[in-house]
Amino acid sequence: MSMNNPRVAVVGATGAVGSAMQSILASRHFPASEIRLMASERSAGRVVPTPWGDVVIENLATADPVGIDIALFSAGGARSREYAPRFAAAGAVVIDNSSAFRADPDVPLVVAEVNDDAIHAHHGIVSNPNCTTMVVMMALGPLHRAAGLRRLTVCSYQAVSGSGQTGMDVLAHELDVLGKDRDLLVHGGWSDPGGDFYARPIGYNVLPHAGSFTEQGYTDEEWKLVHETRKILDAPDILIEPTCVRVPVMVGHGIAATAFFSRPVSVDEAREILGAAPGAELWDDNKVPTPLDCAGRDGVLIGRVRATVGEEGGISLWTVGDNLRKGAALNAVQLAELLL
Numbered sequence: 001m002s003m004n005n006p007r008v009a010v011v012g013a014t015g016a017v018g019s020a021m022q023s024i025l026a027s028r029h030f031p032a033s034e035i036r037l038m039a040s041e042r043s044a045g046r047v048v049p050t051p052w053g054d055v056v057i058e059n060l061a062t063a064d065p066v067g068i069d070i071a072l073f074s075a076g077g078a079r080s081r082e083y084a085p086r087f088a089a090a091g092a093v094v095i096d097n098s099s100a101f102r103a104d105p106d107v108p109l110v111v112a113e114v115n116d117d118a119i120h121a122h123h124g125i126v127s128n129p130n131c132t133t134m135v136v137m138m139a140l141g142p143l144h145r146a147a148g149l150r151r152l153t154v155c156s157y158q159a160v161s162g163s164g165q166t167g168m169d170v171l172a173h174e175l176d177v178l179g180k181d182r183d184l185l186v187h188g189g190w191s192d193p194g195g196d197f198y199a200r201p202i203g204y205n206v207l208p209h210a211g212s213f214t215e216q217g218y219t220d221e222e223w224k225l226v227h228e229t230r231k232i233l234d235a236p237d238i239l240i241e242p243t244c245v246r247v248p249v250m251v252g253h254g255i256a257a258t259a260f261f262s263r264p265v266s267v268d269e270a271r272e273i274l275g276a277a278p279g280a281e282l283w284d285d286n287k288v289p290t291p292l293d294c295a296g297r298d299g300v301l302i303g304r305v306r307a308t309v310g311e312e313g314g315i316s317l318w319t320v321g322d323n324l325r326k327g328a329a330l331n332a333v334q335l336a337e338l339l340l
């Protein structure tokens, strides 16, 4: 295997994340000797222009993984569970965007610029964290290293692109249909735009329900925040209270977080740490970062850094990042760079 000029496969290449992976590999001049693109049989045969020449999309079900050095998977958990072990057995290192292997103790879960060293323990598969966890780790990772995170309350404001291309199509459609009669939105009487992609309409609405309901009344997205934060920070005892909310935003997951540490942390110390956090940008002086500000941008934005006013000694902050880039594709490419 040549890791200087690896042969790279993008699996799920036609999706929201896979498309971002292709453009990020190109813009970062990833030193691939060859790119292979794979998706379902629906897309197989289509020709995609890339900096490595025109590439014909292959059907994942029949593609031969032999010869691939690095495979970036973003085709859903079922595909990862079925094909990632086969690709790894054929010699590839798989960087997997799904949740399939994140809890596996033999699979490192890595946020580039937060816990890079963990990647070296891989046995052929590395997991890319959940997009919400990823964004909040960019702020909490450096604070944890300085002061030891003990307790965390987080509320996410998650964009519809977190549910893929279809999420964006559904939002655009519902804004169009529901927006036609503003009076009905103000006084009631609107009619459901139809479809069951989300449990309730997302246009002009917020859904305190991201993912699927699982144990104890929490959703799987909420449990990911708990388990993945503990694994990434290698701190199994952190207490976490998560609420995940889907909002009518195309791109950019926002997270409001309140954190307490093993000692009091002043707002000045927090600002100093966050101002130096790699891969993040601190917006200060009441300049407020929003999802629209982070869309298409690599750096995660941090703002509203303040001292807690109930119980003293903690820090409250807001962080927002492009879920398709740092939340998924950019981090996957950064992990591939760590393997070189």
Ligand SMILES: NC(=O)c1ccc[n+]([C@@H]2O[C@H](COP(=O)([O-])OP(=O)(O)OC[C@H]3O[C@@H](n4cnc5c(N)ncnc54)[C@H](OP(=O)(O)O)[C@@H]3O)[C@@H](O)[C@H]2O)c1
Pocket: 011, 012, 013, 014, 015, 016, 017, 018, 038, 039, 040, 041, 042, 043, 044, 060, 061, 073, 074, 075, 076, 077, 079, 097, 098, 099, 129, 130, 131, 161, 162, 163, 164, 165, 166, 323, 324, 327, 328
């Ligand atoms: N969106 C995010 O913010 C985000 C963040 C982190 C992780 N992820 C994860 O990344 C994965 C993809 O998400 P996405 O947002 O890019 O979804 P998406 O836009 O719906 O794209 C899905 C991709 O998977 C492919 N696919 C679907 N069924 C397949 C099959 N049977 N065989 C082969 N390929 C198949 C699709 O190919 P066709 O076009 O041929 O159907 C498409 O390329 C998911 O596991 C998701 O959990 C997403």
